[in-house]
Amino acid sequence: MPDQRSRTGLWIVIGGGAFFLFVLAVFSLVYLTLHAGSNQAGFGGFGDRIGVVDLDGVILSPQPVVGQLKKFGNDDSIKAIILHVNSPGGGVAASEEIYREVKRIREEKKKRIVVSIETVGASGAYYIASASNKIYANQGSIVGSIGVIAEWVNYEDLLKWAKLKSIVFKTGEFKDTGNPARELTPAEQAYMQGLIENMFGQFVQAVADGRGMKFDDVKAIADGKVWTGKEALSMKLIDATGDFEAVVSETAKSVNISGEPTLVRPERDHKTLLDLMTGDVSQYLPDATKMLEQHVGFYYLWK
DSSP states (O other): OOHHHHHHHHHHHHHHHHHHHHHHHHHHHHHHHHTTSTTTTTOTTSSEEEEEEEEEEEEEEETTTTHHHHHHEOOOOOOOOEEEEEEEEEHHHHHHHHHHHHHHHHHHHOOOOEEEEEEEETHHHHHHHTTSSSEEETTEEEEEEEOOBBOOOOOHHHHHHHHHHOOOOOOOOTTTTOOTOOOOOHHHHHHHHHHHHHHHHHHHHHHHHHHHHHHHHHHHHHHSSSSEHHHHTTTTTHHHHHHHHHHHHHHHHHHOSSSSSSSEEEOOOOOOOOHHHHHHOGSSSSHHHHHTSSSSOEEEEOO
16 A cells, blocks of 8 residues: 555656646747747848837837837848838827937938838827838828827816815926916916927928928928828828838848848847746836826827
8 A cells, every 4th residue: 555655646746747847848838939030030141131120009218119229220230220110109209219319320320221101100100200211101001290289187177076176386487387287377378389389390390301391391281180101102201102011122122132131120028937927917007107197298199
């Protein structure tokens, strides 16, 4: 009996160990799969490489796009960069930082950088695109929305209904401009509109400079409207229509790459096995930064 129990225990240990190794192998395979393809070039195609950076969704931060662009801009083996855009724009300052990096790569690094607009390249995303060597879009892409927007919710009536009062201590007349607990004064409205007009002027000038157009000609169409890629082409807001594959082919030819170029994408964020098993819930947890996001913001954003 003791020998039988020992053998049973041994098989339980072996079976448990095998199961553990199987689970570990599965998670390792998932981990490697998620990280595979982050750099499609591998060790081949040196000198025949095109960097691809994705600009997706609402732009709330210049990172990681600026860092990715900078890395490709400094890499001599990357002969050109394609900024693959699918964004309605976003924050004024964040959009400007990415715009300046695109412009720096084009002017200082003398490296060709083009934009391929997929579904939408509007407002801040178009602001960024205007700094590139060439803008492509599909005929049905949404392009444009040159303008600035700032908005917030006024809950003054809700406070009155709840018999609550907002108490503010401030050092100047305009320190709490945009306080959602009260209406703007005429002076504050003029002040806010002045800020927006200044940002709007910067946007129009950037497009005029990048597209080789006159300031007044850009301003005449800068009423917040969007157009299809087909319309934008006739308005000189883009250079050509075509899908991503066409952009890759034409970009390769423009930098004298013969044959099929190797596309290189930035490495993805590395996650641990624990992240994969438990999931990353940090985005759902409240923090001080998210609480402060309720203040007034200025956006190059198509809504």
